[in-house]
Amino acid sequence: MGPSLSTPETSLLSTLSTPLKIGPLTLRNKFMMSSLTRDRCYPTNVPTELMVEYYRQRAKGGVGLIVSEGMLIERQGTEWPHAPGIWSDEHIHAWKKITEAVHQEGAHMYAQLWHVGRVRHSDAPEQIASGEPVYAPSPIAAKFGKFRFLPGEPPCSTPLEIQDPMNFVDLYRQAAINAKKAGFDGVEINASNGYLIHTFLDHTSNHRTDEYGGSIRNRSRFGLEVLEVVSEVFGANRVGVKLSPCSGRNDMGxxxxxxxxxxxxxxxxxxxxxxxxxxxxxxxxLLSAIIDGKERGTPHDVISSYKHLFKNSLFFLNGDYSPIEAADVIASGRAHGVFFGRPFISNPDLPKRVEKHIPLNMNVDMLTLYGPKDGIIVDVEALSKGYTDYSEAVVAEEGDDD
Known part of the structure; x- marks a missing residue:
């Protein structure tokens, strides 16, 4: 039996079990799963049957909305060697199997469209296969971690400056068209954590002197143009955007x-x-970074800083929220909803566990978070470890109820 919750906690948590309307969609509850890079597209960048099962498990577990892991809008040599794409018919067909599985279990699903920008390496196999150099708003390399699947664990490559940002806006447009063909209910644009749109916004990574750099209006132009073109594809009421004003990840701030x-x-x-x-x-x-002995990022309260700006769009939060903390911030009116990330990794049935007061399993094996260690596949069966093998524990505890 799970531990008994006090009446106030039980009442508060019930907030998460009530429906939520997002644009034309009505979610069955307020349990929303954020984008979680899991790096299981072995041996290519095309979603697999194992990924179908992964998303099906979480939809069956009662989630209201799933945002996919980041879907690359073109072939890129990312820090994860087996991240999925959305640039070809093969990707469309593979993702369609996933959206159909999610819909069959009563959940909705958004596609997160992702371009990593300068967080790439020219020697990564996928970057070589693309035949393209590494591009970013300005030729400034990101100072962060290492590409552990490459010999010598090199840092990011120094990028070339993007000559015509509209070429990349068009990539987002086509990715949205492909996501719609794949059956997604909407798209979320990743404008966070040091990736392409974020690097246009931040003047430490954007030193351009044209209409995409310099002033705040110019630095915001690229991201706003992306939102406009994907809204033309899906309708703005099926488009979300993810922002990280505080983050120092990938040398930002x-x-x-x-x-x-x-x-x-x-x-x-x-x-x-x-x-x-x-x-x-x-x-x-988790999103702070110490670079050259200094913390990158800008800690501040995103609720008090930005909530009052929202007139037409829903205001959602993300960032290691517990269920009780999320319920409190929603019930108090400080946000319309909260996305859960890592709890969904080891708890495919997170909504059911919370509703039934079953303790959460938070024993995530960090070595299997992004697939086998360092992206080196020695046993295909190892891909399911820390990915789809949490279901047996869930089944064993389904009968536990207060």
């Missing part, structure tokens, strides 16, 4: 004033599009 000014402008302009939602990642240690 401006002064507090610059950060507040930049995101106040971007959010205000994005809200005018009447998007389905914007999700902001709060400050958490």
């Amino acid at each position: 401006m002064s507090l004033k610059d950060t507040l000014d930049t995101y106040t402008y971007f959010i205000t302009e994005a809200d005018k599009l009447e998007l389905a939602y914007m999700v902001l990642i709060r400050h958490i240690p």
Whole structure:
């Protein structure tokens, strides 16, 4: 039997079990699964049957909305060697199996469209296969971690400057078209954590002197143009965007004033599009980074800083929220919803566990988070470890109820 919860906690947690309307969709509850890179597209960048099972498990477990792991809008040599794409008919057909499985279990699913920008390496197999160099807003390399699946564990390559940003806007447009063909209910644009759109927003990574650099308006232009073109494909009420104003991940972070000014402008302009939602990642240690002895990132309260700007779009939060913490922030009116990330890794039936007061399994094996260690596949069966093998524990505890 799970531990008994006090009446106030039980009442508060029930907030998560009530429906939520996002644009034209009505979710069966407020349990939303955030994008989680899991790196299981072995041996290529095309989703597999194992991934169908992974998403089916979580839909069957009662989630209201799933946002897919980041889907690369073109072939890129990322820090994860087996991340999925959405640029070809083969990808469309593979993702369609996943969306159909999710819909059959009563959940909805958004596709997260992702371009990693400068967080790439020219020697990564997928980058070589693309035949393209590494591009970013400006020729400034990111100072962070290493590509552990490459000899010598090299850092990011120094990128070339993007000559015509509209070429990349068009990539997002086509990716949205492909996601719609694959049966997704909407798209979420990844504008966070040091990837392409984020690097246009931040003046430490954007030193351009054209209409895409310099002023806040210019630095916001690329991200807003992306939101506009994908809204033309799906309708703005089926489009979300993920932002991380606090994050220092992948060598990001401006002064507090610059950060507040930049995101106040971007959010205000994005809200005018009447998007389905914007999700902001709060400050958490996981996304902090110590580079050259200094912390990158800009810690501040995203609720008090930005919630008042939302007039037409839903305001969602993300960032290591527990169920009780999420329920409290929703019930108090500080946010319309909260995305859960890592709890869904080891708890495919997270909503059922919370509703039945069954303790959560938080024993995530970090060595299997992104597939076999260092991306080296020695046994295909190992791909399911830490991925789809949590279901047996769930089945064993389904009868546990207060």
